[in-house]
Amino acid sequence: xxxxxxxxxxxxxxxxxxxxxxxxxxxxxxxxxxxxxxxxxxxxxxxxxxxxxxxxxxxxxxxxxxxxxxxxxxxxxxxxxxxxxxxxxxxxxxxxxxxxxxxxxxxxxxxxxxxx
Amino acid sequence: xxxxxxxxxxxxxxxxxxxxxxxxxxxxxxxxxxxxxxxxxxxxxxxxxxxxxxxxxxxxxxxxxxxxxxxxxxxxxxxxxxxxxxxxxxxxxxxxxxxxxxxxxxxxxxxx
Numbered sequence: 001x002x003x004x005x006x007x008x009x010x011x012x013x014x015x016x017x018x019x020x021x022x023x024x025x026x027x028x029x030x031x032x033x034x035x036x037x038x039x040x041x042x043x044x045x046x047x048x049x050x051x052x053x054x055x056x057x058x059x060x061x062x063x064x065x066x067x068x069x070x071x072x073x074x075x076x077x078x079x080x081x082x083x084x085x086x087x088x089x090x091x092x093x094x095x096x097x098x099x100x101x102x103x104x105x106x107x108x109x110x111x112x113x114x115x116x
Numbered sequence: 117x118x119x120x121x122x123x124x125x126x127x128x129x130x131x132x133x134x135x136x137x138x139x140x141x142x143x144x145x146x147x148x149x150x151x152x153x154x155x156x157x158x159x160x161x162x163x164x165x166x167x168x169x170x171x172x173x174x175x176x177x178x179x180x181x182x183x184x185x186x187x188x189x190x191x192x193x194x195x196x197x198x199x200x201x202x203x204x205x206x207x208x209x210x211x212x213x214x215x216x217x218x219x220x221x222x223x224x225x226x227x228x
Binding site for chain 2: 031033037041042043044045048090092094096101102103104105106107108109110112
């Protein structure tokens with residue numbers, strides 16, 4: 001399985017600011033995804049990060065709030081823009097890797113975001 | 117839309133005993149994949165086991181095994197010889213085309 005790292009691991013931010021989360025995979029991957037996990041809840045897919053093109057967003061998530069980039073096969077960023085306390089969550093990236101099961105996602109360690 | 121239901125918000129098991137976590141799902145697809153993920157307090161999502169829907173044989177990974185009942189749309193996880201390190205949130209997940217849909221999770225506590 002691929003090794004996935006995320007930075008930062010946690011952050012505390014002020015209302016109205018933005019935070020960019022980085023996701024790096026140690027091998028070439030086919031697909032990358034971003035999820036949100038609100039406190040005490042399950043995971044919800046935010047978007048699929050597409051290499052070299054706009055991300056594909058799920059219902060309830062928009063590009064202006066969660067811009068995503070994926071400049072190459074192994075790296076992606078998620079920005080949480082104009083944050084409010086409701087954005088306090090764990091944000092996780094995942095990937096399916098080349099040579100493995102294309103249906104199976106492996107996850108990074110997550111970024112715990114607290115918005116004051 | 118596919119839904120995944122975990123009816124047990126919390127379960128507890130004595131160390132060395134066996135516990136079964138339940139999961140049901142709703143789909144109109146015939147070809148899909150099912151997973152169990154473990155999330156310890158470190159919050160890292162760890163893949164526990166994977167099941168291909170077209171395979172009748174239940175998947176097994178060491179102490180972890182599943183009971184996959186396709187007609188009943190049921191996918192339970194059995195943990196044998198429970199260890200303290202098994203304490204975590206367990207999420208059942210469904211995939212029929214790259215998108216993972218998760219259940220609400222079951223918190224497993226292991227008593228020494």
